[in-house]
Amino acid sequence: MMMSPGKIGKLELKNRLIYAPMGSHIDNLGPRSYAYFMERARGGASMVMIPIFIKEYLEMSAPSLTITDENYELSKKLVKDIQACGCKACFQIVPGYGRIMPGSIKYPGLPVAPSEIPAMYDPSVTCHALTIEEIGDLKKGYRETVEQLVDLNADAIEIHSYGGYLMDQFLSEVFNHRTDEYGGTLENRFRLLRELIEITKEVCGNDYPLIVKYTPCHYIDMPGYRRIEEGVELSKLLEKSGVDLLHVDAGSFENHYVAMPPTYQQEQVFQLRSSEIIKRHVLIPVATDGKLGDLDKGEHALLDCKTDFLVVGRGLLADPYLPNKLSENRPDDIVPCIGCNECISQVTAGKHIVCTVNPEAGKETEMLLKKAINPKKVLVIGGGPGGMSAALDAKRAGHHIELWEKSNRLGGMINAAGRPSFKLEVNELAQWYRRQIIKNQINVKYYKEATVENILKYGADAVIVATGSQSKKFPIKGIDGDNVVTAIDAMMDRATLGENLVMVGAGLVGCETALHLTPRGKKIIMIEMADKLLPEPIFYMNEIMLTQMVTRNQNIQVMVGTKLLEVTDHSVIVEVEGAQKEIPCETVVLAMGMKSEPNFMEELQGKVPVYCIGDCREPRHIIEALHEAREVVNSLA
Known part of the structure; x- marks a missing residue:
């Protein structure tokens, strides 16, 4: 059912997979952003959501995606080229951070909020409560942004109102202590969002597809946080206001792992729990996100009528071509997201988005695999994630590859990392690599212990060492005991x-x-x-x-x-x-802790070009091994 068509109002989508509006911090809708979003459109998503902030508003001295005179023409080209892929271009408009203004952003003024409440990342700072005049400025900036999107010929607009950000703060009793028309009852707390919906309708017309991303339930058992009962009433207000699609999320920044489930959360419970309830009370379609790039989970969510669309972020970051591979009946070729949250970690720190298992994510122009001009004979030592990735990249680049593994099984440390029942995605990654090694007919020598002598005897043009790491032991009495x-x-x-x-x-x-x-x-x-x-x-x-x-x-x-x-x-x-x-x-x-295995760098120096990647260079994480593999292979081109 994932690949069946769907509709948002009168807008027809070719399948049920939508690329989520993940923050990227790549550039301000410049060439790198263009390449990033286009890769998801080419990969077969039915709609790409592009997050932008409203024009010239209080928080806009903070770095963010906005449409400017400098990027207007490229933004227009982006929309046109996305549509040429048979994909729809939707812009998500973010009214602001509010109290959760990231600490990584050097913002000169006070964070703004509905009321004078403590800032999330520095509770000693009290947020500035927006005045009626400033709310008017916000609405004016929102209108101008909507008008820009109409000029760009965008297919749809989503209003960002979820998860503890500024609009959700207005909607939530715990953060909204106002006594004017924007506070108190749910209808009053909803007023600003309703006004933004009305502005969209005025500018775009009633038939224009409008989506709202919101949080029906915070899943925080404390006074003032939204429970699902109020979420149902909020959903009815959104439907009554003319919204065409409800984009359901869950959680807040106090429990942000609910909104961005890490690998430890194996069962997708929160967003689907909410969307299933909401669907019983509204007639308009519902979209859901939160770890639904998993094929079985996503398909069952659709078949069980818990949601109508899957909004996938990390899954399409890991493999932009997931939809196309599904259409081509190649599910075994889909690169699995491992739920490590490295992508969100980097963005939260104010850096550009990355992906552990996809070195090209956010670097589509810099890290694209380079085809070999003069194919080389390459020896890869070590069959862990770095070694397997290097072997696959080198083979796909056109080099001649042999991979040596000292044990009887490929995988290295990810075999252990993927062992727990709460880290199944890591185990899936290990299986994916083993399948791809076979599919790409890479020559693997098992039980092959590398030495300086047999490395030199092999006669490689280049040697990539990925021998990994081993557990540390300290000089403590009894530490070598049988127990x-x-x-x-x-x-x-x-x-x-x-x-x-x-x-x-x-x-x-x-x-x-x-x-x-x-x-x-x-x-x-x-x-x-x-x-x-x-x-x-x-x-x-x-x-x-x-x-x-x-x-x-x-x-x-x-x-x-x-x-x-x-x-x-x-x-x-x-x-x-x-x-x-x-x-x-x-x-x-x-x-x-861990210590590096021998990497032969000194012994081989000057005798054969040798490159060290992953933990044998320094014990770190999977991301370094996989990205260093790509960098080394590209250097061989």
């Missing part, structure tokens, strides 16, 4: 574990390993030398959800500020708050 295993071995079931474990290290690997083991009946005490769980920085949405998963697990006890001193046959000795303590256990699991 001590690494987190990787525990994750891969390569070690015999007792029932009572001590996990040394409460970083990302330690937390994920503990959560993987507790459903198997293990009781775990996690000790962490730092003063907090997850001491190494990870994206805040992922951190909030992972922290909740660990701290709410009754079979996991966390001890921070705790240093491992010694491992005995039946316990560990630790130092906590200046005193020594013995913790009984049957097995000690080490999650103390």
